[in-house]
Amino acid sequence: xxxxxxxxxxxxxxxxxxxxxxxxxxxxxxxxxxxxxxxxxxxxxxxxxxxxxxxxxxxxxxxxxxxxxxxxxxxxxxxxxxxxxxxxxxxxxxxx
Amino acid sequence: xxxxxxxxxxxxxxxxxxxxxxxxxxxxxxxxxxxxxxxxxxxxxxxxxxxxxxxxxxxxxxxxxxxxxxxxxxxxxxxxxxxxxxxxxxxxxxxxxxxxxxxxxxxxxxxxxxxxxxxxxxxxxxxxxxxxxxxxxxxxxxxxxxxxxxxxxxxxxxxxxxxxxxxxxxxxxxxxxxxxxxxxxxxxxxxxxxxxxxxxxxxxxxxxxxxxxxxxxxxxxxxxxxxxxxxxxxxxxxxxxxxxxxxxxxxxxxxxxxxxxxxxxxxxxxxxxxxxxxxxxxxxxxxxxxxxxxxxxxxxxxxxxxxxxxxxxxxxxxxxxxxxxxxxxxxxxxxxxxxxxxxxxxxxxxxxxxxxxxxxxxxxx
Numbered sequence: 144x145x146x147x148x149x150x151x152x153x154x155x156x157x158x159x160x161x162x163x164x165x166x167x168x169x170x171x172x173x174x175x176x177x178x179x180x181x182x183x184x185x186x187x188x189x190x191x192x193x194x195x196x197x198x199x200x201x202x203x204x205x206x207x208x209x210x211x212x213x214x215x216x217x218x219x220x221x222x223x224x225x226x227x228x229x230x231x232x233x234x235x236x237x238x239x
Numbered sequence: 240x241x242x243x244x245x246x247x248x249x250x251x252x253x254x255x256x257x258x259x260x261x262x263x264x265x266x267x268x269x270x271x272x273x274x275x276x277x278x279x280x281x282x283x284x285x286x287x288x289x290x291x292x293x294x295x296x297x298x299x300x301x302x303x304x305x306x307x308x309x310x311x312x313x314x315x316x317x318x319x320x321x322x323x324x325x326x327x328x329x330x331x332x333x334x335x336x337x338x339x340x341x342x343x344x345x346x347x348x349x350x351x352x353x354x355x356x357x358x359x360x361x362x363x364x365x366x367x368x369x370x371x372x373x374x375x376x377x378x379x380x381x382x383x384x385x386x387x388x389x390x391x392x393x394x395x396x397x398x399x400x401x402x403x404x405x406x407x408x409x410x411x412x413x414x415x416x417x418x419x420x421x422x423x424x425x426x427x428x429x430x431x432x433x434x435x436x437x438x439x440x441x442x443x444x445x446x447x448x449x450x451x452x453x454x455x456x457x458x459x460x461x462x463x464x465x466x467x468x469x470x471x472x473x474x475x476x477x478x479x480x481x482x483x484x485x486x487x488x489x490x491x492x493x494x495x496x497x498x499x500x501x502x503x504x505x506x507x508x509x510x511x512x513x514x515x516x517x518x519x520x521x522x523x524x525x526x527x528x529x530x531x532x533x534x535x536x537x538x539x540x541x542x543x544x545x546x547x548x549x550x551x552x553x554x555x556x557x558x559x560x561x562x563x564x565x566x567x568x569x570x571x572x573x574x575x576x577x578x579x580x581x582x583x584x585x586x587x588x589x590x591x592x593x594x595x596x597x598x599x600x601x602x603x604x
Contacts, residue, residue, distance in 0.1 A: 182511070186331075189502075189513035190281040193558040197261040209558050213511060 148203075148229055153222040157199070161218060164195050177219040189213060199225060205232060259563050267564050269591055270571065277574045280582065283358070285551070286327060287336040287534055288521045290348055294340035296364055298382065298392040299454065303339035305447040306537035311522035320348050323525055324355030331517055334581075335359035336534065336547070337375070339523075343367035349375075360581055365401035365413075366394065376583055377410045381428055381439075383421030391418075391454075398431060406435050412480060412580055413439040414546065417464045418454035429471050433478040440480040440580045441468055443489045443544035447537050455542065458492050462604065465490035469595070480579045480587055482572035483595045487603065488553050489544045496540050498598045499552045503533035506540055514551060550577040559599045569596040 158175035161167060165187060181187045196212035199205075199221065205228040215221045265271045292309050294301075303309060314320070327335070335356050342349050342361045346369065349361060353373045361369060365379035379401050382388055388397035405411035413432055415425055425441075432439050443464065446455040456464070468486040472479050491498055496506055502514040509515040519527040520536055531537075534547040553573050560570035568591040579587035597603040 182516075188281065188284070189555060190278075190557060194278075196558060197561050201260040201262050209556075212558065213509075213513070216511070 148226070150222055150226050153225050154218060156202070157218045157221050157225070160195060160198050160202070164198060165191055175218060177222070178217050180216055181218075182216050192216075195221075203229060205229060257563070261561050264561060264564050264567050270564065270568060273568075273571045273575060273588060273591060276588070277571060277578060280578050280585070283334045283582075284331050284517050285334040285336060285534075286332050286517070286519045286521065287338055288352070289339040289523045290337050290342040291345045292340055292523050293344050294364070295344065295366060296341075296392050296394045299452060301340075302445075302447050302535050302537055305450075306531075308339070308522050308531075308536060311524040311526065313523045314525050315345070315348070317347060317351050319525060320351045321355060323521070324352055328356055332356065333358060335375075336362065338362040341367075343369050346370065346373070349373050358582065362414075364392070364394075364397075365404055365411075366397070368404045369410075371408075371410075374583055375410065376412060376581055377405065377408065378580075379405055379411060379413045380442075381413050381415045382418065384424040384427055387421050387424060398428065402432070402435050402437060406437060410583060411437065413437055414442050415439055416442040416444055417456075417460075417467070418444040419456055419460040420454060422460065422463045422467050425467050425471060429475055429479070433475045436478075438478055438480055440546065440576070441485070441489070442546040445494075445535065445545045445548075446539045446542040448539050450539065456544070461490045461492060465595075476589075480576055482569070482576045482590045483592055484569035484573045485549070485576050487569075487595045488549055488573065488598060489546065491544075491598065491601065492604060493601060494541055494543050495545075495548050495552045496543060498601055499556045501533070501540065501543070501548065501552050502555050503548070503551070504529050505531060505533040505536075513555060546580070549573075550581060553577075556599075562599065565592065565596055566599060568592040 154177050155172045158172040162170060162172065179185060192212055196207050200207050203225050205225065215224055265274055289308060292311065292313055335352055336359060337349055337352060341364060343363045350373055353375060360376040360378055362378045363369065369377055381398060382391055385396055385398050388394055415428055417425065429439060444454045444456065465486050468481065469483060472481050488498065495501060501507065504515055504518055507515040518532060520532040521527045535545045538545060554577060557570065560566050572590045572592050575587050578585045595603060
């Protein structure tokens with residue numbers, strides 16, 4: 144089955160990962176504000192972001208550069224990054 | 240323990256060829272449990288504080304008496320320190336390191352810090368007992384045998400005096416600093432400490448800026464240090480808080496910054512997240528300077544192999560270690576070691592990794 148990797152689906156899944164990994168309460172994937180700053184407003188730190196980046200790497204099978212993940216400080220930014228990486232991966236696959 | 244000099248055995252190659260998912264690594268025996276154990280402490284956010292510009296001894300190569308921080312005015316006002324600690328707590332600091340020059344000379348200030356932020360460590364030469372009401376880890380610096388201490392630190396019977404003060408004290412961790420001159424003495428010191436039931440860990444002399452004395456390490460002395468560390472780890476597993484990967488990270492010919500990209504503000508201009516965002520190093524006048532902020536100011540960054548630096552520098556690089564089980568286990572051992580050394584009540588587990596493993600992207604030496 145082909146996975147639906149539309150940006151809306153990615154946004155929801157990333158929010159779900161955030162809630163699970165960071166044990167956030169009183170928020171659902173649907174109510175998670177995608178532009179909220181995870182560092183300034185949610186209070187997560189670099190180790191949390193690294194953990195989330197590893198879970199995302201597993202789930203989407205994309206390469207995440209170590210220099211990149213500290214900049215991915217909102218669900219929106221993470222989702223756009225995933226979308227871009229998936230497109231690059233698809234283009235590489237097509238080229239082969 | 241087999242000490243390998245190459246990191247390319249067939250088993251290692253087999254593991255490296257596979258592209259591991261993080262979830263697969265965590266699912267392997269022993270790893271998830273250790274990961275969950277160390278992960279609980281990721282909330283620690285540290286800053287360091289020079290408490291006084293005085294010391295009761297004067298050691299060759301002491302980082303404190305380099306640079307201009309030694310000339311900062313001393314602030315001895317208890318309420319000023321209390322206000323500082325309260326504001327530190329507000330900006331998210333959960334862990335303090337009370338260091339230069341000798342915090343045991345200002346016990347009232349240490350007490351105030353502990354009342355406001357209960358997690359922390361005091362770095363001391365151990366000659367003055369710190370009361371038990373201050374439940375911080377106490378790191379007692381050891382620089383070799385008593386004969387060497389007399390030469391380098393101008394203090395008589397130092398180890399015996401330190402042990403007398405801190406034998407059976409659950410706060411105490413003796414920190415043996417390897418210099419180029421005292422490598423063989425580590426065996427004698429470890430034997431004495433182990434016989435007295437004391438715990439110890441290892442530090443590496445890291446030259447202050449412009450230091451041209453004889454303690455700076457060479458490639459040969461680094462190799463000798465590693466050999467001594469691994470031998471002692473095998474001999475005193477119950478007393479020594481250390482791991483094979485700790486030995487590799489701190490005795491590599493490349494310093495910590497070259498191996499792991501130091502995230503302290505002095506080497507990291509980013510203020511976005513992590514240590515670059517929150518870490519400060521306060522002087523005795525309670526001022527701080529971002530451009531100089533690191534855990535051991537005025538150390539030559541190229542030569543930095545300091546145990547305090549490594550605790551943050553290696554730990555912060557979790558992402559690059561999550562590529563295969565061997566390297567992740569080595570990283571977990573390192574973090575387990577660092578927490579046992581720095582956090583009261585945290586008990587180190589057995590090392591998951593028996594052999595030295597090369598840091599990601601580097602060779603073993």
